[in-house]
Amino acid sequence: MSRIDIKATDGSGSFFAHVARPKAATPAGVVVLIQEVFGVNQVMRDTADWVADMGFIAVCPDLFWRIEPGVDITDKSEAEWQKAFDLFGKFDKAKGIEDLKATITVARNMQGSNGKVATMGYCLGGMLAFMMAQQSDADVNISYYGVGLDSLIPDFNKITRPLLVHIADKDEYFPAEGRAAVSAAALGYPLIKTCNYSADHAFARINGIHWDARCATIANGRSAEALVAALG
Secondary structure (H helix, E strand, C coil), rough: CEEEEEEECCCCCCCEEECCCCCCCCCCHHHEECCEEEEHHHHHHHHHHHHHHCCCCCEEEEECCCCCCEEEEEEEEEHHHHHHHHHHHHHHHHHHHHHHHHHHHHHCCCCEEEEEEEEECCCCCHHHHHHHHHHHHEEEEEEEEECHHHHHHHHHHCCCEEEEEEEECCCCCCCHHHHHHHHHHHCCCCCEEEEEEEEEECCCCCCCCCCCHHHHHHHHHHHHHHHHHHHH
C-alpha cells in the first residue's frame, strides 16, 4: 500500500490517491476506484486490496479534497451519516470528473501499468463511474448502485467503451421508476450491460450495514470478468 499525489488540471492544487499493488511484478491494468460519500475509508482500502489480489493496480483518489482532505468515516453512526450527506451536498461532480480524468492520465503512465485503465465506483462513485463512461477514455467503467442514473439517459449515445451497471432493486435512494428507465434505455446500447439484484443500496459495501454476501459475490464476479476482458 502507498499513496501518490495527483495535480488537479485546473491548477488549484493536488490530491492524494491510495494505491494497492498486486504481488506480481508484470505490467498490469489499473482500476481507478471511486469512493462513496464516506471518503477513502477502510472499505475503499479493503476494496483496493481485493482489486490488487486479482492482479490489478488499484488507485483510489480523494475526491473530497476540495472540501475536506482525508475524509475517512463509516456508515455506523448517525453523526457520520450526517457528515457524509453534508459532504455530498457540497461536492461538485464536474470537478470530481476532472479529478478522475487526471487520475486516469496518471494511471496510464504510472510504474507497473500496462496503459489500460478502468473506473469502478460505488454509491456516489457509481454515478461518477457512469459519467466517466460518457466523458472519459477509460477502457471499461463499472457502476455499483449509482443514484439518479436516469438523468444520464440522454447521453447514452456518448458511451464508446463497455459499461457495467449494478442496480439494487430495493435501493431506497433510487426510485423504481428511475431504475426501470435506465434498464430499458440500456437495451438499445450494446456496450451497456445492466444487472439487477434483489438487495438494498450498498449491498456490496464490505462490512456495511446493507451487506448482502450473495448479491455482492455475483456482482463482484461480473465485475472481475469485465476487468479481465478490458485490462488483460
